[in-house]
Amino acid sequence: MKPQFYLVPRDVLSSHLSRHHTLPNFGTAWHYHPELELHYIVRGEGVRFVGDNVSNFDSGELLLLGENLPHMWRCNEKYFRRDPKVTAEAIVVQFLPDFLGQDFLSKPESTAILNLYDKAKAGLVITGETREKLIVLMRQSVKATGLKRVVMILNMLEILSESDDMQVISEKSSYQSSKEEADRLNKVYTYTLTNYKRELTLEEIASVANLSVTSFCRYFKMMTKKTFHDFLIEIRISHAQRMLIEDSSITAEAICFECGFNNRSNFFGHFKRITGLTPLEYKRKCHF
Structure with missing residues (x-):
């Protein structure tokens, strides 16, 4: 990035x-x-x-x-x-x-x-x-x-x-960027953080970057070393973690749809892959 x-x-x-x-x-x-x-x-x-x-x-x-x-x-x-x-x-x-x-x-x-x-x-x-x-x-x-x-x-x-x-925290990384590249990626980041709760299509996010879908996918992967889909999932899971920490009474099912996932199995699978825990295990750990 x-x-x-x-x-x-x-x-x-x-x-x-x-x-x-x-x-x-x-x-x-x-x-x-x-x-x-x-x-x-x-x-x-x-x-x-x-x-x-x-x-x-x-x-x-x-x-x-x-x-x-x-x-x-x-x-x-x-x-x-x-x-x-x-x-x-x-x-x-x-x-x-x-x-x-x-x-x-x-x-x-x-x-x-x-x-x-x-x-x-x-x-x-x-x-x-x-x-x-x-x-x-x-x-x-x-x-x-x-x-x-x-x-x-x-x-x-x-x-x-x-x-x-x-x-x-992360891999060692430093950058020197042009203003045009920075402005384009900032638009993508800001738009994603504002709209992650709903379905985001590649056509929609590519238009934010003023690129075709093919060009955007290639561009985003080159700049961030990950696909836009992977980035969007990381954002959603991060917010799910936050909700589990802040409210011990909220259910995983409620969080699933609040964070933009359209079914439980999809949410549970991504959550376990990224955190190493199920939502219930994560909640128990945070509220031990």
Whole structure:
């Protein structure tokens, strides 16, 4: 997948950015940037896209994303209803790999940081004690300026480079894309996320991309390494997982049709293939 380039709006006199923002939602732009990003979800839930991975996200999640790794947090539908009482909140720290200069990265002491940068190219979920330490520093860095913030980012990198409290998210992947390609794929992604609950034909989605069906299938597979059908199934199963987590009383049959599947056996088969569990097993695991 080739996303659009995003220009991180930091001060031209600064090599890094720390911000705490509250928004109606996290947007719908599938994007990448050369800065590494620590992203802490203070409040919000939905589906996140990182590289080739599609997963649910929830309040409390902390990720480290490597340079040029495509990503997007798509909040649940309630965040798009313009309800002032429903907002998404996050703390984000972004910095260039060489924010202290190439000379710094060439020092022997920086080997661990370079190794961390390499791991981050696949995206990392940060957990455990490491997560707790980083959240404290990220909150402090929002109010810090100048050298104090630089020192805090170094402290974050030191903690991360010495930690095993992390899980890989996707395959290593970075992109450089044209605006035309990014706009076309963003239209396809946005349209799919808006209409996944109903039947989507190839003719319909190809028209969104302004391509013939044959050209669209070839184009989408080339860009994403998967068919559109597989992508649509991943979206539907991800939302089914979310519904099972949020409501222990809802039945698998109800979720089946709510997420766009037209029969139980089809839904159960895809759910087991993707999650390794039946919907009932997944519900029991989440509400244990």
